[in-house]
Amino acid sequence: MDGNAANNSSDFVRKLYKMLESPQDESVVRWGNEGDSFVVLENEKFTKHILPKHFKHSNFASFVRQLNKYDFHKVRHNNEEGGQSPYGAGAWEFKHPDFKMNNKDALDNIRRKAPAPRKPNAMAEELIPTQQMDLVNTQLVATQQQLQQLQERYNELSMHHSMLLQELIGVQKTVVNHEHVMQYVMNFLTTVDAQRRRESKVGGGVNPFGNGSDPSRPGAQVQFDESADIPASPLQHATKLLNEVNADHMLNTRNLEQMNEQQMRQNASLTTPPPDIHAARNGIRSTSRGALPHSATSSSSMSYSELDNLVYPIGQTQGIDPMYSEHVHNIPYPMPSKATEGTVAPPEGRKKSTTIDPGWVRQPQILLVEDDQTCRRIGGRFLYAFHCAIDSALDGLEAVNKLNGGAKYDLILMDIIMPNLDGVSATHLIRQFDNTPIIAMTSNIRSDDISMYFQHGMNDVLPKPFTKEGLLNMLEKHLSHLKKQPPGLDTNSMAPPGKRSLKADESPTTSPAALSNWNSPSGIAGISPASNPTEDHFMHAVHNNANYQQGMQPGPNYNAGGAMGAPSRLQQSQPNQHRRNISDISGGPGEMSDPKRQMYGQQVHLQRPPP
Amino acid sequence: MPASTAAAREQDTKSEDGSATGFTLADFGDSIDASTFEQILEMDDDEEEREFSRSIVYDFFTQADGTFKNMDNELANGNLGRLSELGHFLKGSSATLGLAKVQASCEKIQHYGAQKDETGNSKVDDKDLCLKNCRTEIARAKTDFKEAERLLKRFYHDDGTGAGASA
Structure with missing residues (x-):
């Protein structure tokens, strides 16, 4: 991606700053006396001559609208102090705390505001009465x-x-x-x-x-x-x-x-x-x-009645996994829905906003391997919008070299067909020394293609042309360990709002009708959603034991212990048969499940790629 | 400073659809997938200028022109393998922009070049037939591309009716 650093401040803000740097226009528009605001002295001249020069239009209203979007505010002078602006009656003075003369660095902090729909909800949040909070x-x-x-x-x-x-x-x-x-x-x-x-x-x-x-x-x-x-x-x-x-x-x-x-x-x-x-x-x-x-x-449904009005959706969910974020979010609270949305932004708000902060603990480092510049730029831009740091490689060879040179990434997005070295071969090479999750980005998503990707150590498939939601879901799935844990709640329960609504897109097939990711292992659709969350959560459960609080019976402890204990005991007795046997048992799922199971095995065996 | 922060929001409503000037996503018809294209538009900092998406789209025009030239050369050389690669290449970027028709044609070029039928399922041994198929499909891709280009240029107010756009 070209010019990430430069892109940190938005075009509009940079142009605004540049406009104020030209001294010949000072009579029309200039910095305020304190240098922390700017003033349009002559509205008409500004609209006719200066706007077209810098912003390619001559519409003062839309200029003001644009300013508003970036959280600039018009400065108004109250009547008590004479009601007059020091710059004259017709002057428009605009201000933003980070827009200051001689401070170009602060421009980076000026970003477009979140979309309007959020506003009323934010207000609602403030207005929640205390008893409602108590209720919650x-x-x-x-x-x-x-x-x-x-x-x-x-x-x-x-x-x-x-x-x-x-x-x-x-x-x-x-x-x-x-x-x-x-x-x-x-x-x-x-x-x-x-x-x-x-x-x-x-x-x-x-x-x-x-x-x-x-x-x-x-x-x-x-x-x-x-x-x-x-x-x-x-x-x-x-x-x-x-x-x-x-x-x-x-x-x-x-x-x-x-x-x-x-x-x-x-x-x-x-x-x-x-x-x-x-x-x-x-x-x-x-x-x-x-x-x-x-x-x-059936047994848990008995306890429903004891907890007066708090109910899990009975019937739909069999085998409730209490730790799984989706369920935590799906609990239908019997309370005014507005209040809920006030604390949690509504899903549709997320779709429209230009930049989405998924709430990373630190900025994820993503390597984008793609030979086509259109895909690279758009992919890079999406990633940037998701607050990721992006590095890019033009082909598999460059990617391997980068990793070989010691570069560390949290995730690699890999095109398949590329000049010099294709994505599958590159993955194969990378897997000899590195276990960074690699996601295939490709339009070739036939089942035999996909099983080949998995066999060579890729972790997931993002079908092309990818959507913003699809990409975000991938990030959230594979970078869940980088997400902020909300205070007071257990481990990974606080998935971002809207995850539920986006779930449908998550499966890497073209059919968005795939089931939610934990019960969809049917055909191709299931492969990654079924296997990867399992891995993620497995790792998660082990890693997050310490975070797991609230005096709950520590399920992960018990279970993780069991998992570590039992396999090792059994593996001692028959170390070489382990993998074969798993696939032997499974019989039914057939060929397609093999890569999945292999990967699963890899994960458990500390990710040694098969020779 | 005695500033009341009551923003000049009242200005907002006046020029709500100033950017589109009558030509909207709906006018793309079936040659451009609106939802795919829209998510690129969402990445624009500035809805009036659309600097990001504009540069992507115009770079794509250049890229496509170049690829079509290469295709013509390879067609003349009878190099099916290269034609398949080029088809795949252009398929990726056109798909990302939502140029559905171009994408479909390019996919067929990719298949024909790989000596397969148009769905890519069965093998075709007759090289001359494959070349002929490629030739027809490339012509179609070019037409589809020109149409998409025309629509996109209108969207970016670059259709000869004056560059500056919003009046």
């Missing part, structure tokens, strides 16, 4: 209690669930033991059988139960040894069959353990999958997993 406060506390209850309930159910799983594993082991017993029995039967046949062969009409007689005993021993050499007894076939069955059981046990592990990790990531989808996708899981969210819903 009590509701907050109640909601937090409710969240806590849900959290506890959830933890409890997770615990029960893992207990059940373990129980099931135990049962399976018992079954295996039974198999062994049966094998012993089989072996014994085999010997008996062999012995009997041997005896009928050797001893002719000798009583087969003549074992009791002394002379036949050594013969039985011989037969026992021989029977090992003789293969073709029907009993041995049966044994073989039994063995095969046995092996299957072993496999199932492993699957269950994997499931157990996955379940733990799911808990840690605090994203409960909607049961119906999983049920549809793979039969095995539906029995064990599906049960959990269902029961969570």
Whole structure:
């Protein structure tokens, strides 16, 4: 992006300043006596001659309007002091606290005001009576209690669930033991059988139960040894069959353990999958997993009645994840909606405003890799509007070199088709030494393309032509750790207002009708929304334990602990099979889910790219 | 300073649609996607001058002219691969600006150049046919581009009716 630094002050303000620098116009427009305002002395001349020169129009009214937009105010002189402006009756004096003679740096602080619709809301905010604030406060506390209850309930159910799983594993082991017993029995039967046949062969009409007689005993021993050499007894076939069955059981046990592990990790990531989808996708899981969210819903609905009028939307949400920002925002407070909007800017206000401050803790550093200057400039401008610092590279090679040279970014937006080095290859190279999230920006979003992006270590896809909302959603999704945490509330609950309304755009497909990001793993649409929030929240839950306050039952602690503990235990026993097994179990989702799972695995394994 | 901060907001209402001078986004019809283009307009500091979007759009004109020239050259050389690349390139920027028709044509050029049919799904072995398809599609892209250019220039008051715009 060209000239970011220069762009910090707006064109209008710079022109205004420049206009005041030309001394030949001093009789018409000039700095005020104190140097902290400027005065239009002769309105008519100014409109006719000076405006066209600097602003390409000659409309004083729209000039004033423009000034207003930048928060300049007309200075009025009150009657008490004579009612006269020191500059004459027809003079217009305008003022802005940061618009001062000989202070060009302060110009950067003059920005366009937020759009008008915000105003009335801001007023409403000030006017909220204290009792309404109290109401809000009590509701907050109640909601937090409710969240806590849900959290506890959830933890409890997770615990029960893992207990059940373990129980099931135990049962399976018992079954295996039974198999062994049966094998012993089989072996014994085999010997008996062999012995009997041997005896009928050797001893002719000798009583087969003549074992009791002394002379036949050594013969039985011989037969026992021989029977090992003789293969073709029907009993041995049966044994073989039994063995095969046995092996299957072993496999199932492993699957269950994997499931157990996955379940733990799911808990840690605090994203409960909607049961119906999983049920549809793979039969095995539906029995064990599906049960959990269902029961969570039903049990939590019981507690609704206890908390008088504070209600979660019952029915729509199964498997409520109390930590997930969306739900926190979706809680329908039974209070005047105006007041709510007063504290939280309305979503539509966000769409129109030129610059949107998503509330970063620090300015995110974004690398924009794009060979087409139109896309680069517009993308850069959008990012600038989102208060990001932008660096750009013209192709993959430049991007790799920048990162190789030690440049650090919070996010990389990567075009795919570029000269010199394409985006996928560049990502592949970057992944050898760096884990910065990389988002593919491309119009090639066929499913095989996308799975290739993921396979080479890209984290998400932003389809071209991208929209401002789509871009902002990407930023918020992958830079959630840079967002300001609001005081008094838990971790990442305070997603920006309007997130809900924008949700629909978030999925990287062209279909905006995709479900909200936590229950959309259907086809391509689901890939990134389904996998990435999971990762984000997983990391989040672990990182933010310290922030997690209000005396809530620390769900993340418990769950994260479980996630760290369980997988490592299981991985010790079968370290190499880990990844394969996960995809083995999942069977149903098919090929498309593989990159997702791989990425998931990468994340958990401290992001080592696959060789 | 005895200044009352009552802003001169009363001035606001008078010239509310001074910038558009009658030509609005709706007049773009289907050659330019209004919502895509609008979000670029939103990035303008100044709604009267539209310096940012104007420079983007005019740079795009230059870029497109250059790309069409390159396309003509490659067409003469019969270089399908390059034609596909050029199609892809122009597709990206036209899509970003919302020039839907140009974008669609460029996508077809990209496919034809890659020796595929217009949807990019099935392979086409006949190189001459691909070149012929490219030629027709490039011509269409040029027409669509000229139309979009004409509309955009009107939007920026650059259609020969006087440069300064708002009276």
